[in-house]
Amino acid sequence: MKRSKKILVVFCLALALVIMFCVVAYAAPTGDVAGAIENTWNDASSQIKTVVNKVVFPAIDLILAVFFFAKLGTAYFDYRKHGQFEWAAPAILFTCLVFTLTAPVYIWTILGM
Template sequence: MKKKKWLVMVMLVFVLSLTFGTTVCAAGTGDVAGAIEGTWNDASEQIKTVVNKVVFPAIDLILAVFFFAKLGTAYFDYRKHGQFEWAAPAILFACLVFTLTAPAYIWDILGM
């Protein structure tokens, strides 16, 4: 009885995979690389637009908040200990400048 249930389950999985599985062809010629390149060429402008208008501004906002928060905590540490620690605010500022200017040159570096 167990073998019969197991065989029925295997057959059911097999039939469902045949029913819902489809054959994928790359433009009828089998040229998968050409299909991928065509899709990339169609989508690359949309990707650039989304990255320039959404991703970079979000990263800039996060870095700006962290920069000013770290600058504030560094100032309070200076008031408490008498020594200002420049490393963390300087690194965050450099990263902020990099991401603010990145859309101007990043696509030339990537060849897009």
Template sequence: MKMKKMALLLCMALLVIGMYSVPVYAKGDVAGAIEGTWTTASAQIKTVVNKVVFPAIDLILAVFFFAKLGTAYFDYRKHGQFEWAAPAILFACLVFTLTAPAYIWRVLGI
């Protein structure tokens, strides 16, 4: 009985999707329109990524780096051995994201 209800529900969903979907046929130069939109929007995308996304990632990585450095220091005080792996990885990521806006757009070809 439960399988019958599920099959009926699936058939109804497919019927509704079929009724409300409309085929779209593109006429003209679709690729040219997409390329034109990309060239006009790429400058805005670069600005947003450089001024919002990279600084947000930098802030998060800096907080994690200093928090991990603090916990590594307290582990050193407790066990006498300093673990460098996690702070070193976070520092490398932080340096990478701090310097990324200078070269990332040339690498991507934009």
């Protein structure tokens, strides 16, 4: 009985906090929901673009560079062992790396930002 009472109290407290801190968002006095979404996107798009250019693309570039050099190393060791160099995986990783390194230059014009 005590445990269920504690759970009920915690649930009611959480519900009260959610209700207290929720904000009602009105589209506009005319009820133009599409316009409100468009204005929000226009305000946030520059921030999104900055974060993607300065955080997301460099993180992806770093991961791809590490994978590329690791795969190049393992391909070299396989070449030393078997006498045949496998180009497919390093070539794919290199292509992806070049794509993501140059993506900030043209990706925003493709998306229309």
